[in-house]
Amino acid sequence: xxxxxxxxxxxxxxxxxxxxxxxxxxxxxxxxxxxxxxxxxxxxxxxxxxxxxxxxxxxxxxxxxxxxxxxxxxxxxxxxxxxxxxxxxxxxxxxxxxxxxxxxxxxxxxxxxxxxxxxxxxxxxxxxxxxxxxxxxxxxxxxxxxxxxxxxxxxxxxxxxxxxxxxxxxxxxxxxxxxxxxxxxxxxxxxxxxxxxxxxxxxxxxxxxxxxxxxxxxxxxxxxxxxxxxxxxxxxxxxxxxxxxxxxxxxxxxxxxxxxxxxxxxxxxxxxxxxxxxxxxxxxxxxxxxxxxxxxxxxxxxxxxxxxxxxxxxxxxxxxxxxxxxxxxxxxxxxxx
Amino acid sequence: xxxxxxxxxxxxxxxxxxxxxxxxxxxxxxxxxxxxxxxxxxxxxxxxxxxxxxxxxxxxxxxxxxxxxxxxxxxxxxxxxxxxxxxxxxxxxxxxxxxxxxxxxxxxxxxxxxxxxxxxxxxxxxxxxxxxxxxxxxxxxxxxxxxxxxxxxxxxxxxxxxxxxxxxxxxxxxxxxxxxxxxxxxxxxxxxxxxxxxxxxxx
Numbered sequence: 001x002x003x004x005x006x007x008x009x010x011x012x013x014x015x016x017x018x019x020x021x022x023x024x025x026x027x028x029x030x031x032x033x034x035x036x037x038x039x040x041x042x043x044x045x046x047x048x049x050x051x052x053x054x055x056x057x058x059x060x061x062x063x064x065x066x067x068x069x070x071x072x073x074x075x076x077x078x079x080x081x082x083x084x085x086x087x088x089x090x091x092x093x094x095x096x097x098x099x100x101x102x103x104x105x106x107x108x109x110x111x112x113x114x115x116x117x118x119x120x121x122x123x124x125x126x127x128x129x130x131x132x133x134x135x136x137x138x139x140x141x142x143x144x145x146x147x148x149x150x151x152x153x154x155x156x157x158x159x160x161x162x163x164x165x166x167x168x169x170x171x172x173x174x175x176x177x178x179x180x181x182x183x184x185x186x187x188x189x190x191x192x193x194x195x196x197x198x199x200x201x202x203x204x205x206x207x208x209x210x211x212x213x214x215x216x217x218x219x220x221x222x223x224x225x226x227x228x229x230x231x232x233x234x235x236x237x238x239x240x241x242x243x244x245x246x247x248x249x250x251x252x253x254x255x256x257x258x259x260x261x262x263x264x265x266x267x268x269x270x271x272x273x274x275x276x277x278x279x280x281x282x283x284x285x286x287x288x289x290x291x292x293x294x295x296x297x298x299x300x301x302x303x304x305x306x307x308x309x310x311x312x313x314x315x316x317x318x319x320x321x322x323x324x325x326x327x328x329x330x331x332x333x334x335x336x337x
Numbered sequence: 338x339x340x341x342x343x344x345x346x347x348x349x350x351x352x353x354x355x356x357x358x359x360x361x362x363x364x365x366x367x368x369x370x371x372x373x374x375x376x377x378x379x380x381x382x383x384x385x386x387x388x389x390x391x392x393x394x395x396x397x398x399x400x401x402x403x404x405x406x407x408x409x410x411x412x413x414x415x416x417x418x419x420x421x422x423x424x425x426x427x428x429x430x431x432x433x434x435x436x437x438x439x440x441x442x443x444x445x446x447x448x449x450x451x452x453x454x455x456x457x458x459x460x461x462x463x464x465x466x467x468x469x470x471x472x473x474x475x476x477x478x479x480x481x482x483x484x485x486x487x488x489x490x491x492x493x494x495x496x497x498x499x500x501x502x503x504x505x506x507x508x509x510x511x512x513x514x515x516x517x518x519x520x521x522x523x524x525x526x527x528x529x530x531x532x533x534x535x536x537x538x539x540x
Binding site: 107154304307 | 405406409412514
């Protein structure tokens with residue numbers, strides 16, 4: 001019984017800061033894109049707009065939830081839950097430090113990959129259950145897109161597990177120890193790019209946000225949702241952004257390892273910084289990239305998305321897996337000796 | 338141990354219920370979603386058997402990819418169920434015969450090879466046991482040839498599916514991104530030098 005309570009407390013310790021981070025990522029997005037476009041962004045609620053996410057949440061809480069006529073009520077309510085569930089459940093196996101992990105399971109990389117691929121059901125079911133043409137179009141687009149990019153993402157992760165000889169996230173990070181050149185971004189650079197771009201596509205973020213496509217299909221799969229149910233979709237999207245960022249840091253950028261490892265003097269000076277801070281800093285940078293992309297790139301056309309996924313990324317990953325296999329067999333230093 | 342048994346019965350009953358609903362649900366989309374539920378429950382059963390690699394792969398491949406495509410197709414098709422049910426009486430004798438044959442075969446096989454006294458209870462492994470490593474070890478040593486042959490068969494199936502469905506339409510227009518990227522300014526634009534023209538005033 002006590003054990004269960006301790007696990008529950010650990011879950012709260014992970015999920016509560018995560019939800020706070022999600023709330024403030026929405027604020028960061030509006031501020032950052034605002035400054036990139038020469039605006040100020042929200043600055044009315046609280047000092048410099050810092051209470052804006054809380055005001056947004058309160059507003060959405062008090063809004064009426066409308067279920068469209070002839071919609072499938074059960075599935076309509078289930079869809080946002082199916083969307084946020086996997087986005088939060090994946091955090092169970094994320095290691096924040098060498099010993100700071102809720103569940104250090106053997107196949108944690110596979111578990112994360114499986115859960116991120118399940119998240120698409122929220123989008124598909126929402127689009128279908130809404131009984132709306134626009135929502136349905138958004139769901140169809142999302143289904144085809146996610147299947148295409150899932151394969152490229154899976155292949156990129158195969159490269160990671162080949163290099164690390166493990167599918168446990170903790171072991172993958174530990175396999176990268178030895179300094180910034182030992183991290184997997186260097187030997188796996190093409191796979192990292194494929195992984196990160198596929199991650200942007202999997203979270204339905206700009207420039208791959210055709211599932212929402214507000215200029216073509218209003219708001220895509222969540223056009224019929226209002227109030228808190230809409231907010232839950234929003235939360236899931238941002239939780240997934242943070243998840244993809246943390247995974248990019250863990251798999252390719254040394255996770256909680258210090259970037260000054262192996263450098264004289266600097267290593268000693270920064271030894272007091274806890275590993276979690278490095279992980280959070282790296283993840284924050286990748287989350288920033290998501291916002292940066294949204295402010296920079298125009299939306300891809302649908303056939304271009306499909307071409308990029310199937311005809312560019314999958315061949316790149318397959319070729320690089322062969323290169324990587326040769327490198328591992330011939331023990332190329334400093335990574336594979 | 339008792340929690341494990343309770344969990345087994347919970348997941349097993351959900352699995353049986355979902356499997357039944359797959360064939361009894363009136364709406365094909367509901368059937369597909371119940372199939373997803375069935376996959377999830379069987380994956381949970383595999384976790385209980387300490388086969389975490391198989392369980393997660395089941396979710397990853399079947400729930401994450403195959404069923405998404407199924408749903409995609411089922412949602413696109415507007416299936417008229419009343420039309421599908423029209424021939425029920427006509428096909429009943431054939432269907433019933435096939436079903437009875439299958440049941441009889443299963444009874445024979447299960448009686449001969451299975452049963453509480455014929456199967457040893459699964460081994461319970463210690464915390465150091467890795468199901469992933471165990472499967473990998475067996476797959477690339479003892480079962481290397483069956484594994485490779487299965488992979489080749491799948492490859493043949495992929496190629497066959499592409500060959501059967503790929504039809505190039507005559508006269509279909511499509512873009513060539515390579516050609517688009519290689520276009521230079523000089524291919525499209527001609528800059529002409531010409532003297533300044535003045536509009537004469539008062540003529």
